[in-house]
Amino acid sequence: MTVLSEPRAFRRIAVFGGVYSNAHALAATLADVRRRDVDAVFCLGDLGGFGPHPDRVFPLLRDAGVRAIQGNYDLAVAEGHADCGCGYTDPRDNHFARLSYAYTLAHTATENRRWMAALPGHRRLRLGGLEALLCHGSPRAISEFLWESTTPDGLISRLLDDARAQLILCTHSGIKWHRRLPDGRHLVNVGVIGRPENDGTSGVWYTLLTAEPGRDLDVDFVPVAYDHETVAKEMDAEGLPPEFSETVRTGWWTTCLEVLPGRERARGRF
């Protein structure tokens, strides 16, 4: 997998993951980011899946100069894999995952598939004094889920050692969280902007990271409200499963629940 390194150090960056074909949420996120005085904007992958009209997100990303990496969905769509690579075993989850993947694959232009195929798998950058590794799932596997309740400090330490970094940024699971180890290193799951995070609210989240000299890293999760009702209507009009638009409207996950650890699952409605 390719790793792209940024030549200069940054002071403040905006990072998000999981666009999931939600162009309305992406536009609202980018509008919010423009007011934040950031040096650069990064997307940790999974541009398609779940939402309607996958091609609509690409011009927004390119026009805003978003520096993206490849998610498992992007890799699968770019290469025409048989499935999204999330590894579900529950036949109900697989049923919905297949519908979503088939729709996205059929509605993504060749030009955009090529663009995703050319994305790097990782990026490295310096944020203040911190060496950061940007990945999709985990530094070691594109489809590894890093949930707050099932990612022990010992594992984070190991991943940071292996990556020779003081900061890891990831997404993939769909729920944001941040852990600062006692030695001052960090792992941040930046969350996703394409789907609410199973908390009963329709908003989504991106992450601002600021490294001021002489201060610890600031990690701010920024809420973004967007026109979710329009997205839900577009999903219904495209014939996507009503279970998907229900999630957009209510903020509760209805599918792909199998991968949630008990603690995260207990917080949701289903």
Place this chain on the structure above:
Amino acid sequence: MDASAPAGRLTLAAPAATVAFRHLAALWVQITGTLCNLQCLHCINASGPREPWLPPLDAATARRHITEAAALGVKEIYFTGGEPFMHPEIMELLAFALERAPTTVLTNGTLITGATADALVALAGAARYSLEIRVSLDDPDRRRNDAIRGRGAFERALRAIVRLDARGLLPILTATETEAAVDDDRYARLRALLLEAGVRKPRVKMLPLFPVGRAAGRGGGTVTTEMLAAVDPARLQCSETRAVAAGGVYVCPILSGLPEARMEGATLADTLVPNRVDHPACLVCWQTGSSCRNA
């Protein structure tokens, strides 16, 4: 897949296929050895109530391996047996493990009284990481389940699931198939069983039947080097797992305790080296990509 040599042709035995070790994602602790209050017909390690062939693990050894696994960056700890709740120090060991990593217990559920369920909920609530309870129940049909798992096993397992779910600690029903393939219909029926029992967030994990223990001889074959080359090594859980039981560290939870699956070495780190995959059960992992982990 028939991996045997063509009939009528003599072949020299090929060296056993080996799998490279990637990283330690899961440590399995076979805490009660093969001591169990049930005696299921398909049990992978032939556990039962009388004279276990593999004795329980002493708590100090379990703690030592858990500590080392955490330092190696393990992602999850699993307690299994036998029946883990027959171990006198199980609650203390779970608390010890949960301070270091997310922890799961594989149980038949029969010993999860209301008081034990309360204690587990308290433990989970105070823990930094997720505590998962996997309750074994193989068939949504009570009669067929009990024919495999013993009289009353269905009722007691379902009661444990409902008890835990009612307290907000969402158990995972774990079912072993009667064949090496996993049947989607059984998955759906198990889910329906849970919903009918009032479980609001049904969780089901299916495992294929492994030809080992009491199910030895029911299928299997040999994984060859050529067969291994055809799949992603990450598909095989032995590339990311080890099991500790009385007698040492073993390659995986399915083969835990078997002399031929024992890894050499004084420490857990010593055992994170390539391993052979020439047991008939290895073929099931190769075919299904199944992992004993929760997800």
